[in-house]
Amino acid sequence: MVDKERNEQDRLQTEGAEAAGPARAIGHLPAVLAWLGFLGFFSVLNETVFTVSLPDIANQFGIPPSTANWVTISFVITFGIGSAIYGRLADMYGVKWLLVIGLCIYSGGSLLGLFAPFSFPAVIAARFIQGAGASAVPAMIMVMIARYIGPEDRGKAFGIVGSMVAMGEGIGPVIGGVVADTIHWSFLFLLPVVTLVSIPFFLWVLPHEPSRKGKVDVKGALLLSAVMVMFTLYTTGYQWGYLAGSFLLLGMFAFYIRRVEQPFIEPSLFRKPRFVKGVLTGCILLGTAAGFISMVPYMMRDVHHLSTGLIGGGILFPGTMSVAFFGVVGGRLADRRGHLFVLSLGVFLITMSFLGTALFADQTPWLMTGALVLAFGGLSFVKTAISSSVAETLEEHEAGAGMGMLNLACFLSEGIGAAIVGGLLSNSLLDFPLLPTVGQPAAFVYSNLLIVFALLVFVGRVIYSSAYGRRQS
Incomplete structure (x- = not known):
């Protein structure tokens, strides 16, 4: 019973x-x-x-x-x-x-x-x-x-x-x-x-x-994982064999998903130009932000000689906690002013953060605290605009696969961003004086990296505008 x-x-x-x-x-x-x-x-x-x-x-x-x-x-x-x-x-x-x-x-x-x-x-x-x-x-x-x-x-x-x-x-x-x-x-x-x-x-x-x-397309997931590992290995050591291997695996992945039932990534999404540009914008902006965040502890240690506890509590904490506030504001602005306005505002805040810190990288560590508040605030706006814009390009039956691809691409771009920054910090490619306001040799590479970050953010803004600029108010 x-x-x-x-x-x-x-x-x-x-x-x-x-x-x-x-x-x-x-x-x-x-x-x-x-x-x-x-x-x-x-x-x-x-x-x-x-x-x-x-x-x-x-x-x-x-x-x-x-x-x-x-x-x-x-x-x-x-x-x-x-x-x-x-x-x-x-x-x-x-x-x-x-x-x-x-x-x-x-x-x-x-x-x-x-x-x-x-x-x-x-x-x-x-x-x-x-x-x-x-x-x-x-x-x-x-x-x-x-x-x-x-x-x-x-x-x-x-x-x-x-x-x-x-x-x-x-x-x-x-x-x-x-x-x-x-x-x-x-x-x-x-x-x-x-x-x-x-x-x-x-x-x-x-x-x-x-x-x-x-x-579940486990083989496709493993192929894509291998592509990402090989490419990030290239960005950390700049050995061309890894780059060649990543392109070879990427070709195999593209060939595979067109011939398998229920592929890990739906190929038809790549035939939607506005969707692809939205995802690409998200990858560039979020990958750049992740690279910036991974750079901050090294910069605070090498240039300003701060302790680990002070870097976490005094430098990073105020910026990371500002995300919640700016996320709410970004959502309201998107409803009132449109996604293009919100993304443009986010890009402006991030760019000001990068350029301001680049100009005075060796002056005071507390400048980075304010810069991180601006950068994380801008990042909240960017995430809101990208998610909403990409969602609007998808039909109802594509929503799950499309938004899943956006999240996956942005996650992976964050790893690539951190890898690229690690590789640049480990060689002398950007270690030279450029801005007259930066006099400490230890700060050269970080100041120059911030300029590169600002340029990448501008590229992301241009790509987004080419897809959504005429359609968003």
Whole structure:
């Protein structure tokens, strides 16, 4: 009798997650929102928490910035690829066990990094594994909110999760600086293990979902991952073999996705010029911003000799925390003035940040604090405009694949941006006096890099205008 009742309950749960899920979640809504915010916080915290410690890692292992930046690059690559894969797997296998598996992989990679801090290859392997696990969190959060929370509470859910994500991005450098200064940077690997405490709650509250037929293009995902790894290896060491290998693999990937059913990236999207230009603009602007952020700790250490804790709490923290405020303002401006206005304003703020810091790179470290507030504010505007503009180029049946491709491309461009900056800091290509206002030799390369950043932002603005300038008011 008990088994019969249990089977009947399972049938009711799985017969329409859209009906049973929200009803069940609403009964525990405060707890559900709290745990979703908790996961959102820790999913992005690990993306920023190591940034401030990159100079310490480079010093410990005696490696150049181009190599040390792989601590960030490795996480971003698997995080971006994994987010796309988990999103598709959720339609086939449901949320519950994918979330549990992702959190376990995330914590497993963290424990590997914690117990192997004196082997740089082990640290990179741990970051690859962390990214593969952490990527399940944002994908599953979006599905849970859409599938299991009623329409009247979804706005609240997205707002809470968004706020916690912004807080995680903002407080990451502070935590990273404090831990690295007082204990050791390797203890930063311990933080994600805390997410395991959420597993019992989600096992209890999430309904069982039956498996559905479908296919995930794992081969395509692996090919694209190989392309990104080869290209980033080229940008960090400038060995032409890696570049040739990346182009060869890219050709294989393009050939493959045109001949496979349900490809990892939908080829038809490349026949939409406005969509492609929007994605390209996002890649250029977000990749440039990621490169800039990865450069800041090195600049503060080499030019101004600041401690890790001061870089995280005094330099990076105010800028990262400004994202939440500017994100709200950007959304309102987009509705009133149009996407072109919001993107142009964001580009203006970012450009002023870069050029102002380039002109006075060796004057005072606190100039960078204000510059980061402008840069992160401008970045919030840019993200709002790009997401909205690209979404408008897609038909309803293309929305999932198109927005997934945008997110994937922007994630991967952030890794490439950090890789390129690491490579430029490791050679003398930009290490020469250019601006008369910069007199300290240690600041030359950083000042010149900021000028390059400003030029790239201008290129992104031109590409965006060519696609959306005549259509946006």
